[in-house]
Amino acid sequence: MAKRIQEPSYRSGDVELVVTDNFIYEVTLYRIYKDRAECIDSQYYSTDKPIGKFKECKVDKKKGRDHVYMKSVTWVGAPMSYIESNGFKLVDKNEGKRKRKPSRKK
Numbered sequence: 001m002a003k004r005i006q007e008p009s010y011r012s013g014d015v016e017l018v019v020t021d022n023f024i025y026e027v028t029l030y031r032i033y034k035d036r037a038e039c040i041d042s043q044y045y046s047t048d049k050p051i052g053k054f055k056e057c058k059v060d061k062k063k064g065r066d067h068v069y070m071k072s073v074t075w076v077g078a079p080m081s082y083i084e085s086n087g088f089k090l091v092d093k094n095e096g097k098r099k100r101k102p103s104r105k106k
Contacts, residue, residue: 010088017088020077022046030070050082 007018028042060069 009091010083011091012086012088015075015088016091017075017083018077019080019083021079022048022077023050023075023079023082024077025051026074026076028072028074030072032068032070033066044076050078 009016009018011017023046025045025047026042027045029040031038031040054073056073058071060071
């Protein structure tokens with residue numbers, strides 16, 4: 001099995017992005033019941049300019065329904081020029097991982 005190559009990602013606050021040619025967003029629609037949640041659809045969208053302010057999560061509640069719809073927008077990627085100019089820092093995947101101590105054999 002081939003080894004999976006990890007793309008470098010950049011973080012600023014709670015936003016983590018990968019480098020792409022355009023701005024990429026993932027929009028996911030969920031139907032939430034009292035006992036479960038279902039993912040209805042998920043699509044990626046690409047734009048030349050970043051979307052200004054957007055609600056990350058929007059919930060649609062109506063009386064008489066036994067479920068609620070929720071739409072989630074996730075920012076996935078941005079061009080390198082945008083990442084550099086807005087202070088994003090490269091994420092070290094190994095940071096925070098603890099190394100296992102070797103066990104002693106008795």
